[in-house]
Amino acid sequence: MDSLANLHTEMRACRLCFAAGHAITxxxxxSGGPGARVLLIGQAPGVTEVEAKRPFNAGSGKRLFQWLGRAGWEEAEFREKQYMTAVTKCYPGKGSNGKGDRVPSKAEQALCRPFLEREIALVNPQLMILVGGLAIKLLYPAKMRLNEVVGTAVYFPPETLTTPVNFNFHDGRLITDLPTLQSLLSSLLNGRLIVPLPHPSGASLWPNKPENKRLINQAIQMLATIRATLL
Ligand code: SF4
Incomplete structure (x- = not known):
């Protein structure tokens, strides 16, 4: 029988990308263990995450935990009780232009995908937070732009959760405003909610634009409402 402890041992020992010639470290x-009710998925760790051996350690983490703090989660509490992972779990190195980290290739994502699916199946979270474009594309259609995604949530009823990551977006209910989420929450107890956030990297200017700040505020209000009602 699969367990998080076994999975973590396998992930720590994994060299699949390295063996396939991908430039990863x-x-x-x-981070996290059984009992987490929130599973947060980022893109991939950065170099400071490797040094500290924890996700969202540095600048990106500062902004992310400001957002989560506004939703009601203290950083220490979130790190202790919830689960944090990424689409690919090893540091991909710098991008070719030298600015920021390389986006993991489709081949690397495919190699790491079974780990992500097992994490989701074993944690079985009530809420998944998708942070950044790569994680958001696990669920939302690729053609949807970030400003169409941030500020929404998707609810999956229990009967649709048979394949943990390969959600069919159309099996879920897209929620685009806070009053709808509030009115639905009392009947959403056994399924799973998904809330996307933009990548919190300081290299991204998207979160600084006033029209996008409004979308992020709505996402934070949704997270705060879910936290207060369900978690
Ligand atoms: S990114 Fe994932 S699949 Fe690739 S080596 Fe790391 S753990 Fe293994």
């Missing part, structure tokens, strides 16, 4: 970065 082996050493999977994730």
């Amino acid at each position: 082996p050493g999977a970065i994730f």
